[in-house]
Amino acid sequence: MTPESMDLIFAALAHATRRRIMDLVKEMPGCSVADVCKYFDTSRIAVMKHLRVLEEAQLIVPRKRGRVRELYLNVVPLQLIHDRWTTEYSTFWATQATDLKFRLESLGQDDSPTTDAATAQRRSASGNDRPGRKRP
Amino acid sequence: MTPESMDLIFAALAHATRRRIMDLVKEMPGCSVADVCKYFDTSRIAVMKHLRVLEEAQLIVPRKRGRVRELYLNVVPLQLIHDRWTTEYSTFWATQATDLKFRLESLGQDDSPTTDAATAQRRSASGNDRPGRKRP
DNA sequence: GTCATAGGTAACCGATACGTTACTTATCGG
């Protein structure tokens, strides 16, 4: 999973219209481009551009059948991202999730230092709070 | 979890520099903006703009301490996204993941219809392959 | 063949993303 493909996947997901297209294709596997267009007020070309973004991210897979392009959802990119990020943040997951003192709304400039995410991380930090020098 | 906040989170994740910043802050909780800058060749202002994007997505949380802004990672947005998408795609997850015939490289215009994701979805589809009319 | 329909391409436009340089503010250490 290259950083570039990760960029493509996240960028594709970063738009409500594209997420809705994914939901539609998930609910109607093999639907056509015109079918998807029925659900949006924007022009067909705009939908096609969104589809292109989704296809470049491999999130939607087309299958040419006659003159129609049947669209299918492909969850493999989602799985890859899921795997990478859960392993990468598994420790944090547990730390912040099980910390009953954690409150999202207390973040920021709150002066009570025992009831926020920052404190939870300070407690679980391994000591290298400051970088020594530039990592190559 | 509004669509707008989801846009912010995914857009923030859709850039290798910002993902790297998240990794850095995860490894060095409470580090300063200047600390983060040491790891990039770009200007400090560019890093600060990336930090702004991450903060607007609530993925990074600042804590002002004197003249330095201590940075902390906040995994709550990641958890929210994780929860929403795993529940939404759980059926697909199992379908494509356990289908031994599934091959990513066979997608596209392959003529062998029994060895690709599209076929897996056709098998698991609930029949409504085509939309009847516009969903409100 | 004819024609309606599914799909694709080109050119354009305003807004936003991502980077820069220059300048300003504020705090810490002596």
Add this chain to the structure above:
DNA sequence: CCGATAAGTAACGTATCGGTTACCTATGAC
């Protein structure tokens, strides 16, 4: 106080994004 350092702001240039209209191609129904 004073200089060094952390951070923030302003203005700007280029590229990409997200949408449009207009036009073109191809296939299926009849």
